[in-house]
Amino acid sequence: xxxxxxxxxxxxxxxxxxxxxxxxxxxxxxxxxxxxxxxxxxxxxxxxxxxxxxxxxxxxxxxxxxxxxxxxxxxxxxxxxxxxxxxxxxxxxxxxxxxxxxxxxxxxxxxxxxxxxxxxxxxxxxxxxxxxxxxxxxxxxxxxxxxxxxxxxxxxxxxxxxxxxxxxxxxxxxxxxxxxxxxxxxxxxxxxxxxxxxxxxxxxxxxxxxxxxxxxxxxxxxxxxxxxxxxxxxxxxxxxxxxxxxxxxxxxxxxxxxxxxxxxxxxxxxxxxxxxxxxxxxxxxxxxxxxxxxxxxxxxxxxxxxxxxxxxxxxxxxxxxxxxxxxxxxxxxxxxxxxxxxxxxxxxxxxxxxxxxxxxxxxxxxxxxxxxxxxxxxxxxxxxxxxxxxxxxxxxxxxxxxxxxxxxxxxxxxxxxxxxxxxxxxxxxxxxxxxxxxxxxxxxxxxxxxxxxxxxxxxxxxxxxxxxxxxxxxxxxxx
Amino acid sequence: xxxxxxxxxxxxxxxxxxxxxxxxxxxxxxxxxxxxxxxxxxxxxxxxxxxxxxxxxxxxxxxxxxxxxxxxxxxxxxxxxxxxxxxxxxxxxxxxxxxxxxxxxxxxxxxxxxxxxxxxxxxxxxxxxxxxxxxxxxxxxxxxxxxxxxxxxxxxxxxxxxxxxxxxxxxxxxxxxxxxxxxxxxxxxxxxxxxxxxxxxxxxxxxxxxxxxxxxxxxxxxxxxxxxxxxxxxxxxxxxxxxxxxxxxxxxxxxxxxxxxxxxxxxxxxxxxxxxxxxxxxxxxxxxxxxxxxxxxxxxxxxxxxxxxxxxxxxxxxxxxxxxxxxxxxxxxxxxxxxxxxxxxxxxxxxxxxxxxxxxxxxxxxxxxxxxxxxxxxxxxxxxxxxxxxxxxxxxxxxxxxxxxxxxxxxxxxxxxxxxxxxxxxxxxxxxxxxxxxxxxxxxxxxxxxxxxxxxx
Numbered sequence: 043x044x045x046x047x048x049x050x051x052x053x054x055x056x057x058x059x060x061x062x063x064x065x066x067x068x069x070x071x072x073x074x075x076x077x078x079x080x081x082x083x084x085x086x087x088x089x090x091x092x093x094x095x096x097x098x099x100x101x102x103x104x105x106x107x108x109x110x111x112x113x114x115x116x117x118x119x120x121x122x123x124x125x126x127x128x129x130x131x132x133x134x135x136x137x138x139x140x141x142x143x144x145x146x147x148x149x150x151x152x153x154x155x156x157x158x159x160x161x162x163x164x165x166x167x168x169x170x171x172x173x174x175x176x177x178x179x180x181x182x183x184x185x186x187x188x189x190x191x192x193x194x195x196x197x198x199x200x201x202x203x204x205x206x207x208x209x210x211x212x213x214x215x216x217x218x219x220x221x222x223x224x225x226x227x228x229x230x231x232x233x234x235x236x237x238x239x240x241x242x243x244x245x246x247x248x249x250x251x252x253x254x255x256x257x258x259x260x261x262x263x264x265x266x267x268x269x270x271x272x273x274x275x276x277x278x279x280x281x282x283x284x285x286x287x288x289x290x291x292x293x294x295x296x297x298x299x300x301x302x303x304x305x306x307x308x309x310x311x312x313x314x315x316x317x318x319x320x321x322x323x324x325x326x327x328x329x330x331x332x333x334x335x336x337x338x339x340x341x342x343x344x345x346x347x348x349x350x351x352x353x354x355x356x357x358x359x360x361x362x363x364x365x366x367x368x369x370x371x372x373x374x375x376x377x378x379x380x381x382x383x384x385x386x387x388x389x390x391x392x393x394x395x396x397x398x399x400x401x402x403x404x405x406x407x408x409x410x411x412x413x414x415x416x417x418x419x420x421x422x423x424x425x426x427x428x429x430x431x432x433x434x435x436x437x438x439x440x441x442x443x444x445x446x447x448x449x450x451x452x453x454x455x456x457x458x459x460x461x462x463x464x465x466x467x468x469x470x471x472x473x474x475x476x477x478x479x480x481x482x483x484x485x486x487x488x489x490x491x492x493x494x495x496x497x498x499x500x501x502x503x504x505x506x507x508x509x510x511x512x513x514x515x516x517x518x519x520x521x
Numbered sequence: 522x523x524x525x526x527x528x529x530x531x532x533x534x535x536x537x538x539x540x541x542x543x544x545x546x547x548x549x550x551x552x553x554x555x556x557x558x559x560x561x562x563x564x565x566x567x568x569x570x571x572x573x574x575x576x577x578x579x580x581x582x583x584x585x586x587x588x589x590x591x592x593x594x595x596x597x598x599x600x601x602x603x604x605x606x607x608x609x610x611x612x613x614x615x616x617x618x619x620x621x622x623x624x625x626x627x628x629x630x631x632x633x634x635x636x637x638x639x640x641x642x643x644x645x646x647x648x649x650x651x652x653x654x655x656x657x658x659x660x661x662x663x664x665x666x667x668x669x670x671x672x673x674x675x676x677x678x679x680x681x682x683x684x685x686x687x688x689x690x691x692x693x694x695x696x697x698x699x700x701x702x703x704x705x706x707x708x709x710x711x712x713x714x715x716x717x718x719x720x721x722x723x724x725x726x727x728x729x730x731x732x733x734x735x736x737x738x739x740x741x742x743x744x745x746x747x748x749x750x751x752x753x754x755x756x757x758x759x760x761x762x763x764x765x766x767x768x769x770x771x772x773x774x775x776x777x778x779x780x781x782x783x784x785x786x787x788x789x790x791x792x793x794x795x796x797x798x799x800x801x802x803x804x805x806x807x808x809x810x811x812x813x814x815x816x817x818x819x820x821x822x823x824x825x826x827x828x829x830x831x832x833x834x835x836x837x838x839x840x841x842x843x844x845x846x847x848x849x850x851x852x853x854x855x856x857x858x859x860x861x862x863x864x865x866x867x868x869x870x871x872x873x874x875x876x877x878x879x880x881x882x883x884x885x886x887x888x889x890x891x892x893x894x895x896x897x898x899x900x901x902x903x904x905x906x907x908x909x910x911x912x913x914x915x916x917x918x919x920x921x922x923x924x925x926x927x928x929x930x931x932x933x934x935x936x937x938x939x940x941x942x943x944x945x946x947x948x949x950x951x952x953x954x955x956x957x958x959x960x961x962x963x964x965x966x967x968x969x970x971x972x973x974x975x976x977x978x
Contacts, residue, residue: 095929182927188851191923275590275928284925296858313925322773328681329662330674346673348662349584349654351594352681355918356772360592360926364654366585400583401654496922499773 043125043165054130057140061256064266068250071180074269076131076144079117088169092116096176104166110145113174118302177272183302185286187293190496193509200511204490212498223498233481237337240450242460245510247444250283250310257439263395265369268378278363280406281314315361315406316503319483323353338504347402358496368400409434429455462488535813539967546959565948572942575935586935592928593919597936598652600910605645611794612638617754628965629814634798635699640950642692644943680767687764691757698750705964708733762790776856776917785837792830795823796902803896817890824889831880865916868908875905
């Protein structure tokens, strides 16, 4: 059995931090809970049933003469015969938030091992009949072979044909030929004369750690909702990390695709409001509470929202979050969300961002308050906004630099260079072809790795993802 | 006007005279309600009260009391909304389209069917109101009212706004149409009350009938107004559910984004509406002993409409599947695959059984003229139509584009409570209607006594 420090709460020092309790584990996507990971084979042998929605049974683990009771979580890719359990839970003197979560596994540690990762052998595990539900933020394991969601390639294939995915992208049939899906539109599209904010997320460098999620929570006063509400699938995170396991099934074998392979590869995909240029949420709101800015942002006006949730239903990325209850000044959420429910807690809220009331929709704003602050500073100094001046909270928190945010209208910006944007387009004027600066939503992207999630539905997001490329040269045919 | 096809069966049986008609229908308004009525009415009030508690709790605590989540933003609320609106459609079809086509068999059933329309639309309207996160603002912000907030205006692109217009127009026209029809009958009750010496009742029904005098000129105006309103209502039969279907058809959710929805929803609406009319009338004719007015022949004709619309709906289901396969859009194909085989397969197959297979039994004359069978099947059809909306709404959004967000929907007691609330509201209103208003249009029935009854001339 491996005993490790939990990704979020560490050795237990952070067990009373609700932000970290609600931060999903990068792999299991579990929040607020303590569990022992077990391989599918062992779970079957013990008769443990762990369904997709986290319903499972408690098991008793005995080692070093001590035993604890925790929930079993079946983990794809775990070697049979091994168990994994995190430290830091079951603290007896912890405070309001961490009270009563999990069991203390320190007694099971083998003396002399390091705290971060220790191995205990001679462990006995027994199934109990007590049912338990683990609160996970994601209950489907694979991306169902949908290449329009996650694009992956291996290095040798990428080197031989960098445009592999662009060639494979679905086309739609126009009058006489097949064209890319975004090229036909009934809409006039927007023109961004000043800034055109955009983001690029590199699937290669993202480690799935989740620090962007916490940064976003803190920056934007995102409510924490607690275990029950996570089980109800109502966590409020504006930014989440989707974790997908690979599957060995064929793309048309839907049943098979639902199961992760025995030893899966994992891909992390940070998912947040894509700030679509043809935003499906904007057209359906009856009161125009969600609108498009002149700089490419999809804005949410909380004061105007009446909470029909139509926008969330019509969001293909499912990034909109509804205030099901009043999460502030509500004693029911005191344990999960002290920052909005105690006088002292309220001191940590960001004064630049509204605390949302019950019944309204919210979502990623591209840190509109930071954009505004950057623009005002530049204006005071009578100069244009410089690249790097406006940094979103998630970008600032990302230790690997996987998130790049900036002005896509600025040819010198990091994002323009990363995406290799061609800023000029040819326009026919008086019979002559002229090159003019492209202020429209359709910018020519040069980077062959750049793609937009669900490109073919034509919503034209302002967020680009860079294809994940794995180096498997050892087993590649060409090597 | 009085030409009658020789193949038509008699519409009014029992050799009724004009006087009998007034007597039979007015009796329920004039007499004290019987015990059965009190039991039914009391039960409706209990449902209403329980539902009202659930609704109040929802408004007090928030939409979180329902089982909705980040992925499934609509479930029972909009399912029930579409279901109730659909039910209302039969009333309008009977009173407007059948009037224009001069179908005399509508005359015995149109009053109750129109009442059903009005109450069903009221029930339907409670759901879009209750499902709003901030009802206290939404109920008037969704209307294009001039305001002092600068250029702030409603979003005319939104199908939800079209719904607001569609439903409010539908309700207004239906209510006026129904009331205009009631005026001569109120006058009959007033005249009888005057004769019997009931002063209060005479005064109330006089006010309700706007002092109807029965003059030839008044009748002429009445007929013209009825015809104009029928003309206005006719497009509404098609437009209301078309617009309701736009909530789904104009979205980009696989399984909602379907151009077949408008005709398919309209057919489904009439299908479920006729089933509800049957459920109600089979009970009403028994309780109020109106078997001579609402005959087996009426029931049979309505059952034939159920076969037709049920078959249209069945074809629509099959067409959807064909297009999902033929269209080669993977997300769309998966949505339909998931409908039939995914976690909600039971809802899908309940819908198929109740809506497509069961109405086919009405091809047998024995079944479509059997009251017990019709009663059971009419309820089964409405169960099926509820599942149809549930399947469309929930199975489409619970698994859409990004598998990371796929989730399940589990209803809570409050989801059920709000549905029960509308049942309580509907039946309370319907029983009050049945007691205080003439449940059959006396004026119109009298007009066909000569041509379509068993009366000897």
